[in-house]
Each structure stands twice: as structure tokens, then as C-alpha cells.
Amino acid sequence: MTTLDYKFIENRKTGYIISAVLIGASLLFLLVKGLNYGIDFKGGSVFHYRFENKVTETQIRELLKVPHLREKLGEVKVQQVLETNLGLDNEEGASGTAGPEKTGTETPVSSSRWKNGSEYIIHTEFAETREEDDVEGSIDKLLSTIPGGMEKLQTQKIGPTIGANLRIKAAWALFLGVMIILAYISVRFQAVFAVAAVVALVHDCTFVLGLFSFLQREVNVDILAAILTILGYSLNDTIVILDRIRENLRLKKKTMGYADIVNLSINQSLSRTINTSVTTLLPVLTLLLFGGAVIRGFALALLIGVVIGTYSSIFVVSPIVVYWYYRAHPGVARKEEAAKA
Amino acid sequence: MRNVPLWKIVLVIVLLAACAISAAPTFKLGSVFAPLVEVFGGSADNYERDAVTYGLDLQGGLDLTYRIKSDKEEDMIKAIEVLRNRLDNMGVANVAIQRQGLRQIRIQIPGIGGKKQKQIKNVINTVDLLRFNLVKQESPNMFSLVPGAEDELLPGVVDKKAARKKDAVWYLLQKEPELTGDALSHVRIAFDSLRGKPKIQLEFHTKGAEKFAEVTEKLVGKRLAIVLARKVYMAPVIKEPIRDGHAEITGDFDIEEAKLVTNILKAGALPCELIKLAENSVGPTLGKESIQKGIYAATAGVILVLVFMVIWYKLAGVFADVAMVMNLLMIIAMLKFFGATLTMPGIAGLILTIGMSVDANVIIFERIKEELRNGKTVRASIDAGFNKAFSTIVDANLTTFFTALVLYFFGTGPIKGFAVTLSLGILASMFTALFVVKMIMDMTYANKSTGTISI
Numbered sequence: 001m002t003t004l005d006y007k008f009i010e011n012r013k014t015g016y017i018i019s020a021v022l023i024g025a026s027l028l029f030l031l032v033k034g035l036n037y038g039i040d041f042k043g044g045s046v047f048h049y050r051f052e053n054k055v056t057e058t059q060i061r062e063l064l065k066v067p068h069l070r071e072k073l074g075e076v077k078v079q080q081v082l083e084t085n086l087g088l089d090n091e092e093g094a095s096g097t098a099g100p101e102k103t104g105t106e107t108p109v110s111s112s113r114w115k116n117g118s119e120y121i122i123h124t125e126f127a128e129t130r131e132e133d134d135v136e137g138s139i140d141k142l143l144s145t146i147p148g149g150m151e152k153l154q155t156q157k158i159g160p161t162i163g164a165n166l167r168i169k170a171a172w173a174l175f176l177g178v179m180i181i182l183a184y185i186s187v188r189f190q191a192v193f194a195v196a197a198v199v200a201l202v203h204d205c206t207f208v209l210g211l212f213s214f215l216q217r218e219v220n221v222d223i224l225a226a227i228l229t230i231l232g233y234s235l236n237d238t239i240v241i242l243d244r245i246r247e248n249l250r251l252k253k254k255t256m257g258y259a260d261i262v263n264l265s266i267n268q269s270l271s272r273t274i275n276t277s278v279t280t281l282l283p284v285l286t287l288l289l290f291g292g293a294v295i296r297g298f299a300l301a302l303l304i305g306v307v308i309g310t311y312s313s314i315f316v317v318s319p320i321v322v323y324w325y326y327r328a329h330p331g332v333a334r335k336e337e338a339a340k341a
Numbered sequence: 342m343r344n345v346p347l348w349k350i351v352l353v354i355v356l357l358a359a360c361a362i363s364a365a366p367t368f369k370l371g372s373v374f375a376p377l378v379e380v381f382g383g384s385a386d387n388y389e390r391d392a393v394t395y396g397l398d399l400q401g402g403l404d405l406t407y408r409i410k411s412d413k414e415e416d417m418i419k420a421i422e423v424l425r426n427r428l429d430n431m432g433v434a435n436v437a438i439q440r441q442g443l444r445q446i447r448i449q450i451p452g453i454g455g456k457k458q459k460q461i462k463n464v465i466n467t468v469d470l471l472r473f474n475l476v477k478q479e480s481p482n483m484f485s486l487v488p489g490a491e492d493e494l495l496p497g498v499v500d501k502k503a504a505r506k507k508d509a510v511w512y513l514l515q516k517e518p519e520l521t522g523d524a525l526s527h528v529r530i531a532f533d534s535l536r537g538k539p540k541i542q543l544e545f546h547t548k549g550a551e552k553f554a555e556v557t558e559k560l561v562g563k564r565l566a567i568v569l570a571r572k573v574y575m576a577p578v579i580k581e582p583i584r585d586g587h588a589e590i591t592g593d594f595d596i597e598e599a600k601l602v603t604n605i606l607k608a609g610a611l612p613c614e615l616i617k618l619a620e621n622s623v624g625p626t627l628g629k630e631s632i633q634k635g636i637y638a639a640t641a642g643v644i645l646v647l648v649f650m651v652i653w654y655k656l657a658g659v660f661a662d663v664a665m666v667m668n669l670l671m672i673i674a675m676l677k678f679f680g681a682t683l684t685m686p687g688i689a690g691l692i693l694t695i696g697m698s699v700d701a702n703v704i705i706f707e708r709i710k711e712e713l714r715n716g717k718t719v720r721a722s723i724d725a726g727f728n729k730a731f732s733t734i735v736d737a738n739l740t741t742f743f744t745a746l747v748l749y750f751f752g753t754g755p756i757k758g759f760a761v762t763l764s765l766g767i768l769a770s771m772f773t774a775l776f777v778v779k780m781i782m783d784m785t786y787a788n789k790s791t792g793t794i795s796i
Contacts, residue, residue, distance in 0.1 A: 066484070134494070138483075141483070153623075153624050153627040154623045154624060156622075157617070157620040158620075159617065172751065173747050173752075184740060184743065221753065221756055222756070224756075225748055225759055225760075228748050229748075229763070231744050232741035233697070233741065235744070236738070236740065236741055239736050240704065243736060243737075271710075272704055276696075276699075279650070280693065280700070282642060282649065283638075283639075283695045286639075286641040286692070287689060289641075290638040291637075294685060295631075295689055298686065299689070302693070
């Protein structure tokens, strides 16, 4: 296998432009549309129901328009959940009663057998503590009037204080994560590398969030976890390249120009970078396709993150390192050009 | 084969065996090792059931966070005690009551379904489990009763033999109770021979009896509801004042429920109100499905990566695949060992680890290939590859490990699960890549000073 020699550094302007467009668009969306914060951050209640028959969103909305519920529920969002069922069969499907009323029974007819059913998530505001359970009871009763079976899969209720708490925690987590990374890389490599790495991470984060803003996909704690994972993963990639640069600088300082050393390092790491991306993307892809609705947002974030993380390790970190070096050592660039001639 | 010391080989085999045995029940493959367990005097049944602990999002259950409405430390302590007493008597296993900070309590109860969850919430959420309230209105239709600021709308206890919910009845009660459970001195179960069912006998203490007499005198001709855990068990009309300090609750409960109620009443009242901050309730169906889907996705992911590694790195790829499988077994075994719970994000972490764990091997293999290209011999390339890759692997994995730690400390339940599997995965993959794969490669290419390597 011949040594690769793609001109990454020479063509770094293309990288700048692509990144500028991606990040610019992301920031635009974040500012204009903002993020679709889920209940983990905003507080509220979520009720996840599955129906035996194909129920429409309008049906549910109409049922929930009972006057005494209106103030308690606040703004109601009804969202259909699309599941790929892939013929999953629950062995305990035969137990339970096969009648129209299934709320609260201990052994429901297995709802995973309802192949032609529908699934909905209902978002409401978080009602005052005592009433909350009554609200849930009311919703149960109203929805159970729909013909066919019904099963309540999950409910989540989060009060406003916990939501506010989480936002603070999330900010701290991100901040601390970045600080640790800065410190570690500065110690193991050099400060410039650390700054370059952090810029790449911010770049990746912004793009992922920007995409979520564009798609208006719900952002909950799991997305936060995905972002922190992406930071870790992108960092992995970045460090492998930085490690090469560090090694090559030691070995080839005398014989090659700085930019060329960096370029060589990228090329040398390319095989590994691509392969690791593939081996990480493959499982994430299966998670996205087969993992179900609950984990879908998380898998999507990871997918985008891995791709952009790989991109940024090559097209963001290295150009910054090169740029900084030539800025810090004026005149060296010209000397290298002369030596090559 | 000679240049690998025997102790290394033994260590790896023992480790692999231990992890496989430990992890097998989780993959429902416990029967493979069950005979072995029997030989050592263990119970095959217990072993096969000893899978990794699943989090609430995978086994279903209830997760509640409350704040006490009082600033007193003693109230907090009493509250936890009362809650523990009440829940201990509810017949649920594995209740976890945790204090969070100064005024928050977190209660986690895995594996219970919808009806039980409702029961439990009522038991937790009520300061006074036993109350006597004035009845204002009664109706079979819940929506025809509109509660005002001083009212409370509660369901009556339904005759269980009635199949249709139509026989349900709702009561509009005065919110402020006339009397509560702290007026009692004794609670006991008796048998009502007339109706052939158990009944609960209440006995008031002196002051309580006085108050009860007062109340019943005031309410002659009206109805007094006896409310237990937010359900109206009886609502008799007061015909005359009751001065003997005794009351009876007759209802359609069986002996189990009667025992339950009596025990809970004995646990006493909560010192203050609890404000619910958060609730997460997962039904068992969703839990099972999540596990199924997780396994499906993980299996597909594993197969894809396995195949890719073999295609790209040939025999070396096979070694990396062996390492990857060992990683998975190690992670599950470690989760069991530490008693950690596996959550849905945890499964996602496992899946991510599958991909990232081969990364260490990829780094090493690429290095080996490079050394071969530079003209080194097979043995020398292997050694150089591992040596040079070592610091890269440590640096790269350590930083991911740090982000996992941050996630662990800042995250809640499911996220913590993810951080745990990710961290364990990183540690496991570093070990298998640098130690196990090296060992296998040393063994395979021991006697070849020249020759080719399949990589």
C-alpha cells in the first residue's frame, strides 16, 4: 500500500469555507429557531400511549378538550410515534384479558402484538402535585373510550425546579469537560494543540445542536449525553492525529517544513481515522435503525457527531495548528519555500 | 508458542472463563454453564436467573422525587421513616428510598405495573392515610362533580366483582378532614362473620374519642366518608353521635388488603406534606421492548463490525473480533460484580463500545502495517507496532474516559448507566487490545522471523 499524500493542508481553504457554511447555518438556526427543549429541561408531563387500532391525532385532541382539564393541561402537544416493529413478538402475548378496557390491569394483552396499531406521545404542562395524578387519571379515562385496546407505556412528569436544576448541571458538565480536555492536552502535548482541539470540539457541538435546531428534534438529557460522548470521540480522533504530528515533529523537524509535517501526519493517520469511524458508525447505525423510538434521537446525535468529529479532526484541528505556528514564527514560511525551490 | 509465558495464557483463559460464566445468564445462556455451577455446590436455578440488574427504564417501575414542605431536619428524618414503613408493608421488593440533599427524597420501585403504581403513589403522597371527611355530593359520573377550592374529588372503592367501571362511584368531599388517623390508638383486623369478610376495627384514644363524638354529633343526618389512601371506603349517614370511641371499616377487601391497610395505618402520619418534583413511570411492556430492541441492535452492530474487521485486517481482524467479544463479556461481568444497573443508554454505551473498542486494535494494526512497509520483519513489526501505539491509545482513550466520568457525576440514573458502560468498555478494550491481542499475536507468530503476516 503506497503512502497516501492527499494535500489536506494545501487545500485548507476549502475546509475553512465548508466549516464556515456549516457553523454559520447552525448558529443562524440556533438563534432564530432555537432548540426544542424537552421536559427534562423545560419541565412538563409526557404520556406515552399505544392503541390497538389506528387512532388519529385529531381524535385524541378532541377527546382531551374537556373543559375542566383545559387549564390543568395547559398547552397540549400530541405527537405520533413511528415504530419499526420488525416482527418482534412478545412470548407472553397470550396473557391478560382481551376486552376494550385495559387501563390499570396488571397483565395487559401484549401491545407489541398490535401490528396495526398506533402510538402517541402527549405533552402537557406539569400540573400541581396533587392534581397531577388526577390529571393522568382523567386522560386515561378519556382515552380509554377509544374502541380497541390501549396501553400506557410510560409517563414522565418533571416539575419546573428540576428542569432549571438540569440546565445548570448541563452547563457545568460541558464546561468541566472542556476544561479537563484543555488541561490534559496542554500537559501531554502543547497549549496550541489544546486550543485547536477545543475549537474543533466547539465546532462539532455547534453543528450537532444546529442540526437539531433545524430539525426541531427534542433535546433532552440523552442528547446531552450524546454530545458529551461526541466530545470524547472527536477528541479521540484529534489526539491520534496530534500524536502523529508530535512524533513526526520530533523525527522530521530538520528535513521537512512544518505544514508538510502536519500534512504527512494526517495522511499517515488517515487509514486508522477512516476505519475507526466506520467501526463506530456501523453500530450507531444499527442503533438508529433497530433501537426504537426511545433511543432514536440519541443515535442520530451520535451519528452526526461521529461524522463531523472525523471531519473536524482533519479539517479544523490541523489547519489551526499550522496557522498558529506560522503566525508565531514569522518568516519561517518563506524560508521553507526557499528551501524547497 | 514459547515466547509467551504460561502465566499470561492461564490468566487470560481464566479471566475469559470467569466473565463468560458471569455474563451468560444475562444473554439467557445460563444453561450452558449450569452443570458447572451444580458441581461447585451452587444452585443452577439461582445462577440462571442471576442476570445483570436492569434499570427502571428496562424492567419497568416507578421513580419519584419529592421535596418535603418543611425546613426542619427532624421532619425529614421522620418522613423517610414513615415512608419506609408504609412501603415495606406494600408487598413490593427492592424499594429504594434515597435522601437527596437537604429536602429531597427519591423513591425508586422497580418492576411494578400500573395499578400497583397508583396504589403506591397514593400511599406516599398522603400525609394522613386515614381521614374522615364530610361528604358533599356523590355521583357515578366523575365529570358531573366540579370541585371548588375547598373540595376534593375522590373515587369510591369499587366492588371488585363488578366487571364494568360503570359501577364506580365518585365523591365530592370537604377537603379539610374532620378527623385524621392520629386520633387512633389501636387498629386491628376482625372477621365479619355476617358478610364473611375481614373488617378493620378502629379504636380512638381518649382525646380522639372526644373529638369523634363532637364530630359525629355535629354531623348527625349528614354523611361522613372514611377515606383510606385517597379512596373512599365507606360513606355512612351519621344517625347518632358515636361516643364509645370505636369505628369499623367494612369494605370489599380480602385478608391481604386488610393486613396491608392495618400495617400502613400503624406506620403513622407523615410529618408534613410532600411536593412531587418529578416522576417517571415505565410500564413493563416498554421495558421488555427496549431490551429486545437493544439486543437486536447490539447483535446487528456486533456482526457488522466483526465482518468488517475480518475483511479489512484478515487474520488479525479475527483476533480483534475475539477481543471485542471478550470486551462485551467483561463489561457485563463487571456490571454484575459492582452491582451496577444496565439502562437503555447503557445498552447504547455497550453498542458504542463495540465500535470504539476495535479502535485500539485498529491503531495497533495500522502501525504494524506501517512498520512492515518500512521493511521490518514480522516479529519486529508486531513489537514496534504495539510499542508505538501504546501512548496513542492511552492518550486517546483517557480523554474519552474523562468525559465519561463527567457524565457519571452530572448525570441521573439512565445517563449514569451510559457513563458506566462506556467507562468499563474503555478500560476493557485497552486491556484486551494491549494485553490479550498482543499475546495471541505473539503466540501465532512466535517462530516466524521472516514470513508473512495476515493483517
